[in-house]
Amino acid sequence: MKKILMLSLMAALMISVVTALAMLRPEQNDVVLADRADHQQTPDAPTVNASQESANASGTAATDDTNQAAEATATSELAVNEHSPTPGEPAEDEVIDALLSDLFAEVADAYQLQARYPHFSQPIVDAEALQGYRPNGTHQVSLPYPLPNGDTYHASLGLDRYRYTPDDQQQVSLELSTDRGTTIRQVEAEITNLNGQVLHAQPLNLAAAANLSHDMHIELSDIWQPDWPAELQWRVRARLGQQQLSVVAPFYLDRPVATLIGLGAVGVSEGFLDIPLNIRTDHPGYYFVQANLFSDSGKPLLHLQAEGPVAEGYPALTLQAFGPALLEADARGPYQLTDIQLTRLGDDNQPDRFGRASQAAFPVSAISLDAFEGVDWEDPMLAERLEFLKGNRTDAP
Numbered sequence: 001m002k003k004i005l006m007l008s009l010m011a012a013l014m015i016s017v018v019t020a021l022a023m024l025r026p027e028q029n030d031v032v033l034a035d036r037a038d039h040q041q042t043p044d045a046p047t048v049n050a051s052q053e054s055a056n057a058s059g060t061a062a063t064d065d066t067n068q069a070a071e072a073t074a075t076s077e078l079a080v081n082e083h084s085p086t087p088g089e090p091a092e093d094e095v096i097d098a099l100l101s102d103l104f105a106e107v108a109d110a111y112q113l114q115a116r117y118p119h120f121s122q123p124i125v126d127a128e129a130l131q132g133y134r135p136n137g138t139h140q141v142s143l144p145y146p147l148p149n150g151d152t153y154h155a156s157l158g159l160d161r162y163r164y165t166p167d168d169q170q171q172v173s174l175e176l177s178t179d180r181g182t183t184i185r186q187v188e189a190e191i192t193n194l195n196g197q198v199l200h201a202q203p204l205n206l207a208a209a210a211n212l213s214h215d216m217h218i219e220l221s222d223i224w225q226p227d228w229p230a231e232l233q234w235r236v237r238a239r240l241g242q243q244q245l246s247v248v249a250p251f252y253l254d255r256p257v258a259t260l261i262g263l264g265a266v267g268v269s270e271g272f273l274d275i276p277l278n279i280r281t282d283h284p285g286y287y288f289v290q291a292n293l294f295s296d297s298g299k300p301l302l303h304l305q306a307e308g309p310v311a312e313g314y315p316a317l318t319l320q321a322f323g324p325a326l327l328e329a330d331a332r333g334p335y336q337l338t339d340i341q342l343t344r345l346g347d348d349n350q351p352d353r354f355g356r357a358s359q360a361a362f363p364v365s366a367i368s369l370d371a372f373e374g375v376d377w378e379d380p381m382l383a384e385r386l387e388f389l390k391g392n393r394t395d396a397p
Contacts, residue, residue: 121322258355284311323372333366
């Protein structure tokens with residue numbers, strides 16, 4: 001129980017640290033967080049729903065059990081707080097202080113390492129980081145559901161990405177199975193709004209079986225209607241015994257508000273490789289752009305960001321690749337700019353809307369890296385952030 005309490009405190013602390021650092025971030029980073037939050041906090045989270053009252057009753061019982069467990073946990077944690085250490089045993093607060101001190105030290109070290117590079121030009125250190133820099137990547141809903149007969153139903157619904165335009169082809173994969181052979185029948189696939197209203201029914205004609213697999217390639221231009229809302233979901237329903245169960249996967253479908261049609265002349269200035277963006281739009285406004293820079297051989301190098309007004313009379317937005325990071329990677333080019341995402345930022349009355357790139361990747365010519373020798377980056381907020389972290393260490397002076 002002591003470990004549970006300490007882990008809870010550490011989790012809460014990490015949330016506080018991340019929140020505080022977010023408040024200290026420059027305006028550009030705040031945009032990134034807002035964009036990711038918009039993707040992740042979809043109004044209709046993926047769920048599996050049972051249509052029978054028995055499932056609702058089970059849910060009520062589970063809620064009561066959860067409340068009782070929470071009360072028991074709170075009582076146990078109170079007991080831990082009142083526990084007095086035996087002779088020779090470190091006091092509870094001493095153990096926690098040591099853990100928190102180590103935690104803040106690790107966060108400070110990690111941040112100091114990251115601050116060697118501009119926040120808008122960060123090295124892609126591994127596959128996990130690359131996945132995080134692809135906010136419009138594939139996503140899959142995969143959930144088990146226990147059946148009254150003791151069997152378990154598994155429903156998996158996958159989409160090749162989250163955001164689409166009406167001209168795109170959408171790839172949908174469906175995997176349904178049961179552990180003990182319960183038959184799955186009457187499978188239906190539909191596009192609905194977030195309230196569950198059916199906007200399109202997709203024929204499946206799948207034979208009843210205990211294991212079903214099906215892929216759909218949907219030409220969205222054939223089914224999309226201009227009056228559809230942008231936020232939609234696929235819903236797949238199946239009947240198992242007397243129950244009809246459903247799994248949903250949300251996605252976004254709308255006309256693009258802007259198009260990246262090409263790149264300007266690449267140049268070098270003040271320690272950066274400058275990549276101007278040629279954006280065409282009938283919706284001028286304030287835009288946030290992010291993309292990944294790869295070597296021509298396919299090695300991920302840098303995640304790039306830029307933001308500013310896109311409108312007549314304003315200079316083109318420019319992505320800047322930090323030269324010393326390219327030098328460290330011995331990446332002399334040529335390069336590929338890919339995973340491009342354009343976001344027109346909304347306001348209190350208008351939501352964010354999205355653009356597209358006219359092609360999956362744009363070539364970027366090779367450059368000489370000699371001009372980047374000896375160039376360093378100084379984070380203007382490094383001292384303030386480190387002071388915050390070190391000031392929260394329990395062993396700080």
